[in-house]
Amino acid sequence: MNIAAYVWQIGGCLLAIALAPLFAGWVTQCRAWLQNRSAPSLWQPYRILRKLLHKDAALATHASPLFRSAPYVVFATMALAAAIIPSVTTELPLARVADAIALVGLFATGRVFMALAAMDVGTAFGTLGARREMMIGFLTEPALLMVLFSAFLMFGSTALPAIVEGTLTAHQFVLHPSLAFAGVAFVMVLLAENARLPIDNPSTHLELTMIHEAMVLEYSARHLALIEWASWLKLFNYACIGFALFMPWGIVVNGADPRLLVLAIAALLLKLVIAGAALALFETVSAKLRLFRAPEFLTMAFLLAVLGLLVHLLLEV
């Protein structure tokens, strides 16, 4: 491990934090284009952040310290998750600290804090949002783990960098049928976890259907800014997990020329552009599911992931 690795470790994490709002802006822009609306600027998320950070925080009278600290915890879990995911290089010293199982655990920590904070003020919508979020979470979390398990079994490691290296240094290109199942399941998990259609609509405030927005209703100013940033970062992280598992091309592998980093960042940006457009397209053509149908969607994701695991064990071992 050299100094450069540590520098890049921190640099990559900061890059993710900086790029996440841009990615969210890009998805929103694509959605607007596809829906024949005039699109907000690509920089709109940054403007929102600046606006929120300048405002006075309005806090419910009986909000507890938990409510005030939750945004920091949620943001920290997402930032730390960004540090573990190999999006540009696999030489990540921190990836040894927490492998992909711990990554799923970090996401869960963020979710639990978010739900607890939503229940803290004790409003009808807060608890409603917390309950729905936990309902979705308890199905997506095992589904995500199962998706990762197929990859773990393939490469014999639970560290994401090792999986990326395994794919990139393979001598021949092998098409794994299990990855197809895992890929579909992963996309479904990504949509559900990031409050996207068809589970939740990020741009809705319709009381009866909202999930994520219901939880953050009581937040304002800097707390809301951190939560919004964290949720953009979460989307970014999920996209990067997807890249690492299913299309790791371009990521600098251990020991390669560090000058390739520039190329790797360009590859990452290209992948983000494509993924953002695909996400927007998917959201545009799908309609929101009734809330009672959401568990069916998620159970299907879970079962698909388990099926992927079975296919791997049946055909590929």
Added chain:
Amino acid sequence: MSALATVTPLAVLLYLIAAWLLVGALGLVQSNRIGWVARILFPLGALVALGVAGMGALALTADFTAQSALLPLGLPDLPFHVRLDALSGFFLLLLGSAGAGISIFAAGYFRQGEGTAPGLLCLQYHVFLASMAMVILADDAYLFMVAWETMALSSYFLVTTQHRLPEIRRAGFLYLLMAHVGALALLLCFGVLHGGSWQMTFDAMRGATLAPAWASVAFVLALFGFGAKAGMVPLHVWLPEAHPAAPSPVSAMMSALMLKTAIYGLLRVSLDLLHVGPWWWGLLTLGLGLGTALYGAIFAAVQADMKRLLAYSSIENIGLILAGIGLALVCRSFDMRLLAALALAAALIHAFNHAFFKSLLFLATGSVMHATGERSLGKLGGLIRRMPWVAMLALIGSLAIAGLPPLNGFVSEWLLLQAFLQTPHIPHAFLNMIVPLGAAIVSLTAALAGYVMVKFYGVIFLGQPREPALREAHDAGALERLGLIWLALGCVLIGIFPQVALDVVGRVTLSLVGTTVQHGQSAWWMTPVASNRASYSGLWLWLGLLLVIGATFVLVRLFHHGRLRRTPPWDCGYPWQTPRMQDTAEGFGQPIRHLFGPVFRQQRELPLPSDLQPRYSVLISDRFWHALYLPLARLTRRIADSLAFLQGGRLSIYLLYSFVTLIFLLVCVQ
């Protein structure tokens, strides 16, 4: 006897157990003076517990060899054998360290005039502790069963502290019944294990050679007997009744410590006394464990009573521990020692973790009950503002039990998942297909545990108080707090230094399956099997999280103001909010009830649109109760009724029965 004269850890342990009994007996001296019993005796008991933990830890050091001794007690031809080895040392460490926290809490908890007299309670409490320690130290079946029964009886009396309430008597009876059904199975199990030598020492059983069929009979009996004590589905029905009935420190002891003695017994019989076994033992244990885990988690999610919720959560955790043991058995049967050690380490660390976070949560519910007089989740809420200490410590327990990094619950879950990931190397086509699917159930259970804990914590401590009386709730006293802090500290420390726990457990796995899992002696990392396969560092994760939280906080404050305005909650602009608009416990569990509908037995009462006073009610009960236990009870009753003619009420007839039996037995002996 000579062993007792020199100062060995075993001798010290025996004196400490005697000290527990003495402390208990001293309670009778002034049995109604709460100051004497609670403020002096219980802290003394906690000190003894620390001593027990220390001796247990000594047994886990690298240069310790197993010690055994004969006690000058017992029957003339059947002296008591005791033995201290790595496995018993580990469980004594668990018993002592978690028990110390519970005892300190109990010192502040027990009040005058709650059911049984304090002195008597003190006696039962310490006899319970001492008997658990004796179960762990016992080295012959005779002493084991004596201690096992003492444990069941003393805990029965503790459960029925409030014996004036009929439902508590009923819960106590159910517990006693299940304990004895289990004990019968254990008695039969030991009867098989001695293998015809009629030597009741564990040493002899270790040496006995059993036919494979008899070994399997012994294993199934042990699984039944210890499973009944541990709360394995379908033998779990007593647990959600007995745990809520007992006072909170007793619930904590039963859940955190007593269930672990059953785990200890299962490990002792299956991995120590029976050295080898076919793979289906492991698969059976694994399947039952996974079923138990999922079942417990699903039922915990729909409970409306906080102690019942925790009781079901105990069932879930026992299921995870059993799954780990089952996996270890599967791997041992194929002589895959490293993998067996990994699964066993996961199970043991989970047992240790569970002792800490579950007792922490049970004790926190005790503080809440003292402060509010309420056990029903539907009448609590908002206590984080009135009880900040209990709320903060319970938060640590809740996050730990939900298996969230960087606390201790995550560590054991991580190890268990790692163990599952290795199983495709099993040289058995069917098993390496079916076992990795267990990981799916483990991860589903873990995620459900998160759901349950958000419900538990959120409904009790967050939101607005659902009853006006809650506004007068008071925080826990100093001793109660100390006990809670001790247990919370355990949760945090194992989370920070999981590799220490793995090293400690390594002594046990070395003695039971012949290898350790820790790869390399690193103070910072937990690297089971191989460092390129998986690694986790609790310390660095803690540091990372604290660093990022700190940096975010400083940056936000540095570049922007910290101005804050207090306003009424917004709630989409709706001004007339009442606490009744929050989710109830039933409401929060509704998605689970919806999703897993067929698992529950639901009796619903839905209002008609025309009802003037609409009433909605739903009663959820265990299917096993109606499908298995009630029919069994009816059958027993029918048999008893048909045999009732034997009971004529005349003494001469009864004497005749005894005479005939005696003749029959004499014929048999011939």
